[in-house]
Amino acid sequence: MELDDADAAGVFALESTCEDDTRRVAEALAAVLEPGDVVALEGTLGVGKTLFSAALARALGVPPEEHVASPSYALVNVYRGGRAPVAHLDLYRLEGDDELAGIGFDDLLDEGAIVVVEWPERARAIGDVATFWLRFEDTGPTARRLTLLVGPEAAREALTSTLSAFRAAARRP
Numbered sequence: 001m002e003l004d005d006a007d008a009a010g011v012f013a014l015e016s017t018c019e020d021d022t023r024r025v026a027e028a029l030a031a032v033l034e035p036g037d038v039v040a041l042e043g044t045l046g047v048g049k050t051l052f053s054a055a056l057a058r059a060l061g062v063p064p065e066e067h068v069a070s071p072s073y074a075l076v077n078v079y080r081g082g083r084a085p086v087a088h089l090d091l092y093r094l095e096g097d098d099e100l101a102g103i104g105f106d107d108l109l110d111e112g113a114i115v116v117v118e119w120p121e122r123a124r125a126i127g128d129v130a131t132f133w134l135r136f137e138d139t140g141p142t143a144r145r146l147t148l149l150v151g152p153e154a155a156r157e158a159l160t161s162t163l164s165a166f167r168a169a170a171r172r173p
């Protein structure tokens with residue numbers, strides 16, 4: 001799958017105004033994820049990819065005593081104890097696609113892990129297998145724009161309805 005200009009408008013874009021907003025988007029996404037899904041989180045340093053990944057892992061049932069932190073040097077951390085294994089990848093330091101094989105990327109998919117990837121653009125292969133592609137942009141000190149660029153149709157519909165309810169709730173005084 002290539003991201004092209006046709007996708008650039010996105011399925012939806014959300015303005016997160018605080019950490020909890022971002023966590024709630026992660027929770028909404030977790031509800032539609034299935035084993036074998038690959039979630040790409042694109043965006044610069046400090047934009048909230050790790051915070052989002054941790055909230056996603058939690059919502060998938062990874063127990064609270066498992067600290068979810070950036071796997072920058074290991075490239076991957078796998079958390080069990082949730083409804084599926086959760087593999088959290090940070091490809092910032094990836095040297096090339098063949099390194100993905102070295103961390104057992106295909107095995108993770110074969111065992112039905114849900115794979116969350118920071119810096120997905122560092123590996124060409126992620127673009128081919130990503131089920132969801134989310135772009136994070138920094139729009140202020142605690143403001144982030146989250147754009148879903150790619151996602152399966154049924155999941156997009158479910159997400160759009162959950163998140164529009166969430167936006168309506170957020171607007172309520």
Ligand SMILES: Nc1ncnc2c1ncn2[C@@H]1O[C@H](COP(=O)(O)OP(=O)(O)O)[C@@H](O)[C@H]1O
Nearest residue numbers: 016017018019022045046047048049050051142
């Ligand atoms: N709306 C927001 N959503 C997510 N993170 C936010 C938000 N506002 C402020 N932050 C802060 O931004 C930082 C994000 O860090 P992190 O998740 O490690 O980013 P990344 O993994 O993208 O480098 C955290 O310090 C977090 O508290």
Ligand SMILES: [Mg+2]
Nearest residue numbers: 049050070118
């Ligand atoms: Mg990070």
